[in-house]
Amino acid sequence: MSSEIFLGVARGIPLTLAVTVAAFVFGAVLGLPLCAMRVSKFASLRFVALGYVVLFRSIPPLLLVFVFYFGLGSGYIPMSAFQGVVLGLGLIAAANMSEIYRGALSAIHAGQWEAATALALPVRSAYLDVIAPQLLRVSLPSTAGYAVGLLKESAIASTIGIADITFNAGYIARMTYQGLPVFAIAAFFYIMISLPIAALARATDKKLRARLAL
Amino acid sequence: MSELLGFWIASLPQLLGGLVVSLKVTGVSLVIGIPLGLLLALGVQSKTRLVNLVSLLIVEVGRGAPALVVLQFAYFGLPSAGLTLTAFAAAVFALAWNTGAYTSEIIRAGLESVPYGEIEASSAMGMLRSDTLRFVIIPQGLRVAAPPLLGFATQILQATSLCFAIALPELTSNAYMIGTTSFRYMEILTLAGILYAAICIPATLAVGVLEQRLGKHAL
Numbered sequence: 001m002s003s004e005i006f007l008g009v010a011r012g013i014p015l016t017l018a019v020t021v022a023a024f025v026f027g028a029v030l031g032l033p034l035c036a037m038r039v040s041k042f043a044s045l046r047f048v049a050l051g052y053v054v055l056f057r058s059i060p061p062l063l064l065v066f067v068f069y070f071g072l073g074s075g076y077i078p079m080s081a082f083q084g085v086v087l088g089l090g091l092i093a094a095a096n097m098s099e100i101y102r103g104a105l106s107a108i109h110a111g112q113w114e115a116a117t118a119l120a121l122p123v124r125s126a127y128l129d130v131i132a133p134q135l136l137r138v139s140l141p142s143t144a145g146y147a148v149g150l151l152k153e154s155a156i157a158s159t160i161g162i163a164d165i166t167f168n169a170g171y172i173a174r175m176t177y178q179g180l181p182v183f184a185i186a187a188f189f190y191i192m193i194s195l196p197i198a199a200l201a202r203a204t205d206k207k208l209r210a211r212l213a214l
Numbered sequence: 215m216s217e218l219l220g221f222w223i224a225s226l227p228q229l230l231g232g233l234v235v236s237l238k239v240t241g242v243s244l245v246i247g248i249p250l251g252l253l254l255a256l257g258v259q260s261k262t263r264l265v266n267l268v269s270l271l272i273v274e275v276g277r278g279a280p281a282l283v284v285l286q287f288a289y290f291g292l293p294s295a296g297l298t299l300t301a302f303a304a305a306v307f308a309l310a311w312n313t314g315a316y317t318s319e320i321i322r323a324g325l326e327s328v329p330y331g332e333i334e335a336s337s338a339m340g341m342l343r344s345d346t347l348r349f350v351i352i353p354q355g356l357r358v359a360a361p362p363l364l365g366f367a368t369q370i371l372q373a374t375s376l377c378f379a380i381a382l383p384e385l386t387s388n389a390y391m392i393g394t395t396s397f398r399y400m401e402i403l404t405l406a407g408i409l410y411a412a413i414c415i416p417a418t419l420a421v422g423v424l425e426q427r428l429g430k431h432a433l
Contacts, residue, residue, distance in 0.1 A: 057418065060373070179287065183290065
């Protein structure tokens, strides 16, 4: 019986991972131009980016997912539950990732910019070859921390019927009336998935930090 | 446009009723959770093994498990252990646990920011350890922790939306309910979003101001 519960909840792992990864990639990519706008020399771009970050950090993820899935999805732009949750969580992830990038940007030594200028590197090359590789390295620990947070946030997908860990746990709890062990197992899975992410981040962080000019 | 405003005005009382429930859950969770966070912060540093282990377990599970799972654990799970909670009590149970686990880290960082020289000075003056904690470390540590704690409070207000899953009539649940009867999801969910933002945006800006003010006095 208990192994059935265990396997039943485990069946949700792939969708939990899919939602997390998709929302993370969405946010990590969209966060880059957002960060560039945030530190732009044009006040209007800075203002728009700041507005985006403050707004998307002030709306509950669950509500935003509902806005897309039920709101936009009902009549305006039809979308699947998966698309709705990835869009909602992804847009919030972009706001948070842009702040992580911005923090990392300020940690990169000013001498790196000066050296790039002194070597007469084109701006594009200075960004892509000098700043960007270091940016990714510096931001890795916070990024990994945020990815773990996103993993837990992905549980929201269960509220719009995506059969992830939490959804399966809820289903089995209703079937067996054994909510206590079922949800404890669900929590166990989330913790077990987040441990390797944190460990991997620590290991790669050490390696990458050695290749950082500070 | 005026049609939309009419719909919003007609739905506003029900949404505001939901917002009051959200704020109540947030308030009670913080009132229980932040002192719990202080206890956990002290417990994690404790030299007594049992206290240390129990504190670590509470913190790690509270931070490692999604709030939505803890919430359903409390509401759908605890009854099978003979403890039936109302939706409100289950919400407070889950969010206070969440608050305690996260704020313990914030408070610990605050307590550790108190310079070691002050602790040495206290012991040189013959102060008891408990008095040092009460009069020297905690007042200064909590001041440092204040801005991130306020920031965390907005996170908890947002987390109350998860109570949709246990049918607590808070802001998101009420908005969804109006949506199902009127089929005007977009309009009503947008209004709910505006209400959340109306509280969280000023609070976020206040955190920034608070940080700057405290930064002036530090060092």
